[in-house]
Amino acid sequence: MKKRIEVFLTFSVMLTLASVAGLGAASTCSVELIVDPKVKTVDITNSGVLNTDHFDVRIRNAGLDTIELVEPGDGSGDGWRTPIMKWQVELVGGVYEAPKVLPCGNTNPLRSDEVFVLNPGDSHAFSTYVPGIWVTQAGTYRLRLEYENDPFLEWSGGSHGVQDPEAMRRVRRSTACMAVSNEIIVEVTGTPPYWLRPKGPALTLSTWGGPMSVRFDLKLAFSGDLMVVRHDPPREPSDAPVVRQYKQILPPSAVTQLVELARAADDFASGCMTAADGTNASLEITSPEGTSEQRCMNASHWPQGERTAALLAALNSFLPEIYRVY
Numbered sequence: 001m002k003k004r005i006e007v008f009l010t011f012s013v014m015l016t017l018a019s020v021a022g023l024g025a026a027s028t029c030s031v032e033l034i035v036d037p038k039v040k041t042v043d044i045t046n047s048g049v050l051n052t053d054h055f056d057v058r059i060r061n062a063g064l065d066t067i068e069l070v071e072p073g074d075g076s077g078d079g080w081r082t083p084i085m086k087w088q089v090e091l092v093g094g095v096y097e098a099p100k101v102l103p104c105g106n107t108n109p110l111r112s113d114e115v116f117v118l119n120p121g122d123s124h125a126f127s128t129y130v131p132g133i134w135v136t137q138a139g140t141y142r143l144r145l146e147y148e149n150d151p152f153l154e155w156s157g158g159s160h161g162v163q164d165p166e167a168m169r170r171v172r173r174s175t176a177c178m179a180v181s182n183e184i185i186v187e188v189t190g191t192p193p194y195w196l197r198p199k200g201p202a203l204t205l206s207t208w209g210g211p212m213s214v215r216f217d218l219k220l221a222f223s224g225d226l227m228v229v230r231h232d233p234p235r236e237p238s239d240a241p242v243v244r245q246y247k248q249i250l251p252p253s254a255v256t257q258l259v260e261l262a263r264a265a266d267d268f269a270s271g272c273m274t275a276a277d278g279t280n281a282s283l284e285i286t287s288p289e290g291t292s293e294q295r296c297m298n299a300s301h302w303p304q305g306e307r308t309a310a311l312l313a314a315l316n317s318f319l320p321e322i323y324r325v326y
Contacts, residue, residue, distance in 0.1 A: 216326075272299045
């Protein structure tokens with residue numbers, strides 16, 4: 001019988017990266033990326049962006065070796081040049097979706113002072129070109145900043161001017177390094193510009209009955225925009241129907257709660273097809289997995305399902321009495 005020998009190796013892994021600086025010896029990178037918010041609350045009504053004016057950012061050499069790093073520059077936030085910098089964004093009680101914003105397509109040329117030496121224990125502040133965060137909705141945001149210096153990254157994007165060849169040689173000899181900052185919390189208030197808000201409906205609910213019944217059409221968007229249209233039948237045959245509309249903006253936590261209740265309402269069609277010219281209802285839900293739809297036709301009364309009743313009660317809790325769906 002052959003003996004089987006199993007060797008277990010335990011590695012102690014540090015978050016350090018090695019960089020070969022030309023023909024020199026490899027150096028290690030052990031750094032701390034520190035972000036200090038200048039404000040706790042930001043109103044994004046006019047701009048829709050958290051920018052460098054809202055943060056102090058610095059990097060500290062926590063290792064024993066002297067290292068050489070690169071300042072963020074024009075294009076760092078788009079991954080066009082080293083260092084690459086981006087934010088980890090979490091919207092508390094909601095889902096953050098970064099809007100599609102087209103970059104300008106050009107970068108400024110590299111300057112010699114963008115490459116700097118950092119001795120053990122020393123810190124260096126980043127004053128410009130830390131990327132901003134496009135904010136799609138109000139709420140509480142948990143943020144972390146990533147920094148990655150890749151000396152051999154192929155630069156892209158059109159450049160306004162000629163790169164400084166000596167500065168570029170220093171970039172190629174700089175220290176490969178990656179760091180993630182401490183977490184900060186920022187409260188965002190206001191309504192961002194319309195073009196930045198998440199697009200598309202999260203859920204759509206309609207209810208109606210016979211020809212002389214009231215009809216409700218409710219739409220809730222991922223942005224928090226809630227709209228209810230109430231259609232009342234004409235009082236006289238010659239009159240036009242009365243159409244009234246109500247709008248408000250819900251917080252991200254409410255949108256998440258309502259979408260979850262809608263997805264759980266698997267008893268939406270309970271009690272349907274029991275009465276001629278009864279109550280009708282339709283529900284359409286949009287989620288990362290796709291769109292789903294449920295219908296109930298000719299119910300003696302609706303809703304009859306417990307989970308659907310919970311959804312309707314939650315929706316109506318945000319509405320004035322005259323716009324409450326039934």
